[in-house]
Each structure stands twice: as structure tokens, then as C-alpha cells.
Amino acid sequence: MKIPLAWLQLKHQKTRLLVAIAGISFSVILMFMQLGFQSALFDSAVLLHKSLNGDIFLLSPRSTALIAMKSFSERRLYQALGDKNVEFITPIYLGFAQWKNPANPLKWRNIHIIGFDTEYSVFNLPGVEQNMDKLKEPDVVLFDLASRPEFGPVVNLFQSQTSLLTEIDNMSNATRKIEVVGLFKLGTTFGIDGNLITSHLNFLRIFSQRKKGLIEVGVIKLKSGNPANIKQKLQQYLPNDVQIFTKEEWIKFEKQYWMTSTAIGFIFSLGVAMGLIVGIVVVYQILYTDVANHLKEYATLTTMGYRHRYFLTVVFQESLILACLGYIPGFLIASGLYKIAHQTTLLPIAMTQQRTWFVFY
Structure with missing residues (x-):
């Protein structure tokens, strides 16, 4: 039976583990909220378009x-x-x-x-x-x-x-x-x-x-x-x-306006990018610190015959464990914030399956 080294290293210092989970959860919440606000911008902008019973539309x-x-x-x-x-x-x-x-x-x-x-x-x-x-x-x-x-x-x-x-x-x-x-x-x-x-x-x-x-x-x-x-x-x-659009083209035309021709569209797009960057940096820093703190143990294992591939596997397992432990509370908190934001703004902010998997991966 193999010793679950990745999990043992993480739980050895419980306070540090909780801090790491909190950091990842914050990153998850940040990404969910930025993606939710951006999606609400585009989805709300085309509510009328989608409701119209037509196939082709003429505009000035x-x-x-x-x-x-x-x-x-x-x-x-x-x-x-x-x-x-x-x-x-x-x-x-x-x-x-x-x-x-x-x-x-x-x-x-x-x-x-x-x-x-x-x-x-x-x-x-x-x-x-x-x-x-x-x-x-x-x-x-x-x-x-x-x-x-x-x-x-x-x-x-x-x-x-x-x-x-x-x-x-x-x-x-x-x-x-x-x-x-x-x-x-x-x-x-x-x-x-x-x-x-x-x-x-x-x-x-x-x-x-x-x-x-x-x-x-x-x-x-x-x-x-x-x-x-x-x-x-x-x-x-x-x-x-006159401009002539199919329904899909008109919806795309409207979304393109909000994405490229308004300050709020740029701000939300920048927010999504920053949320992803912050999330990556936080996870990287947590893993880097953990590896640095266990270099002596890794050196000992190396002298015992363990190969470089084994340590890569341990780091990957740690990242997967941290991702799962941090994602769950982040997802739950973000879902609650979505409901609050929807009730406050009346905008179509809701958790979607596509966004759930996107943030997880």
C-alpha cells in the first residue's frame, strides 16, 4: 500500500492548509463573479432580441x-x-x-x-x-x-x-x-x-x-x-x-457593441482576465511555497532511489487536492452571491453548468 505523501504533506500543517484553501476559494469566487457579471451584461442585453417571434430583422x-x-x-x-x-x-x-x-x-x-x-x-x-x-x-x-x-x-x-x-x-x-x-x-x-x-x-x-x-x-x-x-x-x-440581420446575427451584433464599444464591457472583460491571472498566481504561489518547505524531505527521498517523475506526481496530486478543497466552498459562496446579485439588480445572473466546469478546469 502506497503512502499518500501528497495528502500527508498538506495536512501536516493544518493552519497552512486552511490558508491555502481560503486563498484558492477566494480565487474561485473572484473568477465566478467576474464571469457572472460579464455574462449578465451580454445576456440581459439580448433579452428582447430572443423574445421576438421573427427570423429576419431590419434596422437602421x-x-x-x-x-x-x-x-x-x-x-x-x-x-x-x-x-x-x-x-x-x-x-x-x-x-x-x-x-x-x-x-x-x-x-x-x-x-x-x-x-x-x-x-x-x-x-x-x-x-x-x-x-x-x-x-x-x-x-x-x-x-x-x-x-x-x-x-x-x-x-x-x-x-x-x-x-x-x-x-x-x-x-x-x-x-x-x-x-x-x-x-x-x-x-x-x-x-x-x-x-x-x-x-x-x-x-x-x-x-x-x-x-x-x-x-x-x-x-x-x-x-x-x-x-x-x-x-x-x-x-x-x-x-x-437598412441593415439586415438573422436573429443570431442581431444577437451577436448587440453583444459585440457591449463588448467592444462600451467602457463597462471592457471593464468586465479585463476583470475576467485579471480574475484568471490572480487565480493562477495564487495556486502557483501556494504550490511553490509547499515544495520549497519540503525540499529536505524530497532530497532524502531522492537518495532512497525515488525518481524525479515521482515528485512531479506528488506535486500534481497536491494541486488536485487543493483545487478540489478550495473549489467546493468557492462554488457554494459564489452561488449564494449570484442569488444576492440577482435579487438586488434584477439582472440574469445565475450559475451555469458551462461556467462551473470552466472555472474548475
Whole structure:
């Protein structure tokens, strides 16, 4: 029976072992948190994109992200009907306005408003389909129950009253009274604290300063055909005053903006890199110190005939033991911090299987 030298060396000095485990756990937590924040940035940015029931999307060439959309003529969307593979088209209107807190009329906060044609089921979101008929009424909206709490106790007030009145300021020339007639769930992003969904007619009533015939997103639903092939056909006869994306390309386009064109994207990417470097340095330093402290023992074993390969195996076993002992508490603490961060920020921060294995290896 072989003596488990690696484990005996580690547990010989229990205090040093606990310090080593704590150091590795800290590195694990650091890597998990940095990866979680970066993932939340990208995942939250494309929540709306993923919820849309469409295959191809038209955008203005001046649009860079969901928080920086520019309008284009809806005529381009209607031109897409010329393809026989198109099932339906529908415009999406996007804009920011100020929402008056119904519980504190002195507090106003920017909110993201989404308008769409209620003739089509465009959103795969809980609560939208059930309230489609209500949205056909004038001056009504659906409120995102995953919005920031700074908008007021909207969900509680609505559930106790079944309707809720407040005001919207289009930040240009008008304030309009609206009624919350339902709830849906989308979620916040790093640039959007809350959302409203309404019909395209109500959207244009709120943003009365807008020119008619201008939209932010054109949704094209296909009844057959490959979206990439249909996109190429559309590019041949649509003018270059619109961008054409498949769903996957639009999601990638949005993530690329947050990754390369924003300070927060750079900071999170740098944080991930620094977390990995710190983790590597901490583990290396722990192993280096342990080997240095046992050089005399290794020299004795060498004179007894043990080869260099044996000592490499011992060091590898020590690193594996330390990794496992440090990973478990780090994983558990990071999972708890994920839940706290999600509850506090309402961002999609959650432990994933892919991230679990990535940090472990």
C-alpha cells in the first residue's frame, strides 16, 4: 500500500492548509463573479432580441444597440413582402420616456417603451399574449414586473386594484395619462431599468412628436426557407439604408457593441482576465511555497532511489487536492452571491453548468 505523501504533506500543517484553501476559494469566487457579471451584461442585453417571434430583422444603419436605436422608413419592411417565403411582417417601435412613480408623484424615471402591432403575436413573453385584447384600447400599457423597484410598487398596486393610472412624459412636448392594464416579464439590462409594452397606436400617441412611417425594428417572420438565404435575397433588392440581420446575427451584433464599444464591457472583460491571472498566481504561489518547505524531505527521498517523475506526481496530486478543497466552498459562496446579485439588480445572473466546469478546469 502506497503512502499518500501528497495528502500527508498538506495536512501536516493544518493552519497552512486552511490558508491555502481560503486563498484558492477566494480565487474561485473572484473568477465566478467576474464571469457572472460579464455574462449578465451580454445576456440581459439580448433579452428582447430572443423574445421576438421573427427570423429576419431590419434596422437602421445608424442603430448601434438597443439603447441607441435610430428610425428608418417602414416602407423597407413592406418591400420585404415581395418574397414568397415571408409569412408576415410587423414593425417594432422603441423609445425612452419618463415614468411618474404612482406612489410618489415627485419621482420620475426613464423607462423603455416598446410598441407593436397587436394583430401579430410578436413576443414570446409571459403576460403579453394574455393581454393582447386589452392593448387595443387607447392609452393603455403593460408593465414589466421585472423592472427596477424605483418605478414604484407598481405590481402590488396593480394586483390590488386590477388597473393603475399614472403619467408618461415623452421628454419632448407632452405628458400623457396612461393606464396599466396588465403585467409581463422581460427584465432589466445595464442600460434599461424598466419596460412598458403597448400597441403601435398607443406608442404614437405617447410620442406625438414622432414622424409617421418611421420604425426602429422591422420583424420578418418566414413560413419556409433558410433565414440566411432569404437575407441574401433581401440584400439584393433592398436599398443600403437598412441593415439586415438573422436573429443570431442581431444577437451577436448587440453583444459585440457591449463588448467592444462600451467602457463597462471592457471593464468586465479585463476583470475576467485579471480574475484568471490572480487565480493562477495564487495556486502557483501556494504550490511553490509547499515544495520549497519540503525540499529536505524530497532530497532524502531522492537518495532512497525515488525518481524525479515521482515528485512531479506528488506535486500534481497536491494541486488536485487543493483545487478540489478550495473549489467546493468557492462554488457554494459564489452561488449564494449570484442569488444576492440577482435579487438586488434584477439582472440574469445565475450559475451555469458551462461556467462551473470552466472555472474548475
